[in-house]
Amino acid sequence: MIEVQHLTKRYGRVTAVEDVSFRVERGEIFGFLGPNGAGKTTTMRILTGFIPPTEGKAIVAGFDVFDQPIEAKRRTGYLPETPPLYPDMSVVEYLTFVAKIKGVPSAGRRQRIQTVMERTRIDDMANRLCSKLSKGYRQRVGLAQAIIHNPDVLILDEPTAGLDPKQIIETRELIKELAGDHTIILSTHILPEVAQTCQRVVIINKGHVVALDTPDNLTARLRGSETMYVQVDTNGLDAVGAFERVAGVTRVAESDRRDGLVGYEIESQQGRDVRRDLARTVVTNGWGLLEMRPMRMSLEEIFLSLTTEETPTPAPASTEGELVHE
């Protein structure tokens, strides 16, 4: 439904987005995760045809957004970071205008506006001026505007930014509801949002794709298919062989060594608890067991570890390398 190939956008010497590629299938909710200034908005603006890419191409609903902008735009609904409302129009006037320019046929336009207002729960504000709306309502009017022409693709730039918790939950529910009929790309810098709403996530930082997977897989991959961190005092002996012999262990790697203490990352088969056996191995070899903990990372940590430049986190957590080569 959406195909992005080697997208690059430069502003003079500044590169906002570099060589970004991904595909989004029909009906999917696709998350765009990254800190502020990562290039999320730029990518979305290219997808919506607001700005042209420097290199690469974007195909939305089968149309190249640069070569056939009108066709692509007809099938795209877009909610920019700040909802593009006209302050001096009422909600109905505004949606009528948007419906007209988005090509909603005049027959049934009224009905469509009514449906959309009900769906986004703004019908009680129908005659209110846009300038008098609260932040939550503005956002919903923005969403109504994006879906008014029933587009195949919905592009939402930080749809929950600035909303209160209740509104955030409502908006997420609404987005999930919409997913059936629309393919959705949404950007956010709030992690739980991605985990809760998106089927797949692309993490983007400084204009580069850092990782692309389902939220579950991202966590699992970083958890390293059940990776344990074990720190032992072996009096200088190598413990790799001993740990590898433990049933269920798939890989052992030394991760740090200081003052005779050695840290190992031990991967095991998914769902198999090897802690007891590992402890026994340490004890039977007469070593000292100093630390044993599962390496688990929430999306939040993934996000941080992927997007923070200076990673002061000690070696155990730096599973970063794996993902960068994605």
Next chain:
Amino acid sequence: MSNIIAIAQKELKSYFASPIAYIVIGLFALLYGYFYVAILAYFVRQSMQMSEFGGQGAQAMDINQQLIRPLMTNVTILVLFVMPMVTMRTYSEEKRSGTIELLLTSPLTDFQIIMGKFLGALALWVIMLLVSMVHLAILFVYARPALRPLASAYLGLLLLGGCFISVGLFISSLTKNQIVAGMTTFAVFLFLWVITWIGSFSGPTVDQLVNYLSIINHFDDFGKGVIDTTHVIYYVSFITFVLFLTAKSVDSERWRA
């Protein structure tokens, strides 16, 4: 076409939703009225003097030539002041508030957006002209001015206004800041106004050139009641050219944005 109309309607509505339309129309009507009264008073005194001194003098006074024509010339000055207020927000405001993102991501061509905005502003100008006709209607009650020269003068005003609107639109498309847009537009209008000044002492070629370029000079004939195709073509091509520049400006914005 329906897209153009939708945008033109939205533009016109937004003028009336803000105080702009009322202030612009009000000030225009007020000053138009003042010019009208002043010129009328002068005209009345002149014609009374004429009829006192020589019987046939009264006939020599022509209401079209001596009242409507100077009035129209004065009105062109009004356009100079009023039009920047009309056009300064057209693009600037959309850029500042981010609604430009809505327009540029909707299935619209740049041409449709620009034409819509142009026609919206032009519609406001038509309304202003209609309001000014009230003054002239009074004239018709007491005198018998020729209708056709008047119609030609109004056609001239419409085209002149169109030129100013296109320039204003272009300048507004260059900046996010309304004040900058307004001031620059005013300066450019003023320059287009006085461009002929350098002609008088810069030799015949320059003189001819600036006289041709001067927006105001082309209005003269309309004021007299002459519709010369040269002038119509001048105005129409002026508008087309500046709207073309606007399209380029909007398009280039996309690459820089």
